[in-house]
Amino acid sequence: xxxxxxxxxxxxxxxxxxxxxxxxxxxxxxxxxxxxxxxxxxxxxxxxxxxxxxxxxxxxxxxxxxxxxxxxxxxxxxxxxxxxxxxxxxxxxxxxxxxxxxxxxxxxxxxxxxxxxxxxxxxxxxxxxxxxxxxxxxxxxxxxxxxxxxxxxxxxxxxxxxxxxxxxxxxxxxxxxx
Numbered sequence: 001x002x003x004x005x006x007x008x009x010x011x012x013x014x015x016x017x018x019x020x021x022x023x024x025x026x027x028x029x030x031x032x033x034x035x036x037x038x039x040x041x042x043x044x045x046x047x048x049x050x051x052x053x054x055x056x057x058x059x060x061x062x063x064x065x066x067x068x069x070x071x072x073x074x075x076x077x078x079x080x081x082x083x084x085x086x087x088x089x090x091x092x093x094x095x096x097x098x099x100x101x102x103x104x105x106x107x108x109x110x111x112x113x114x115x116x117x118x119x120x121x122x123x124x125x126x127x128x129x130x131x132x133x134x135x136x137x138x139x140x141x142x143x144x145x146x147x148x149x150x151x152x153x154x155x156x157x158x159x160x161x162x163x164x165x166x167x168x169x170x171x172x173x174x175x176x177x178x
Contacts, residue, residue: 039136046132050125055080057129059088060114060122063098068111070103079163086110097121 018024025031043054050057055078062074071089075082089112092098097118103109114122137145156163 042132042135043129046128047125049128050121052121052125055084056088056092057122057125059085059092059112060097060118063112063114064119064122067113071100071110071112074112092118 024034040054043057047053047057052060058078059074062077063069066073069077071085072082074080074089075085078085080088089098089100089110093100096115099113099115100110101113103111137148140148
């Protein structure tokens with residue numbers, strides 16, 4: 001059996017020209033990057049009236065689902081640096097949407113709760129977020145939507161080790177000499 005270039009080289013990612021004339025690569029990373037941009041844009045529109053950004057709303061969802069969740073667990077669940085979670089929680093607390101308390105068992109840990117005002121805003125945003133999700137999935141039929149979500153869950157769960165702050169990125173090196 002001969003060793004040809006096509007035997008050695010990985011299969012190139014095919015692409016096609018979209019209806020808008022822009023090439024679309026059929027590869028996981030660029031497609032999910034584009035989908036993330038679409039999701040971010042549509043969700044931002046949905047949350048604009050509430051003066052929330054996606055991460056603030058996501059934090060509120062987790063806190064609603066698990067009242068008293070620790071900021072550390074929020075960080076792990078959301079794949080966001082714990083310092084950033086602290087900043088987001090602080091901002092929501094300043095708006096009266098969140099309450100943080102010291103954990104009695106570990107005084108370094110903060111437990112997070114939605115306030116009545118926060119729960120009310122979270123409930124008010126739900127229909128907008130539901131509509132945003134439907135808008136994102138609109139090109140799919142009902143069975144495709146379910147299959148797509150099921151497959152996304154499997155991909156995320158199967159790669160959970162990479163769902164963490166900074167996963168896959170190189171640490172920046174200091175420009176200062178030592």
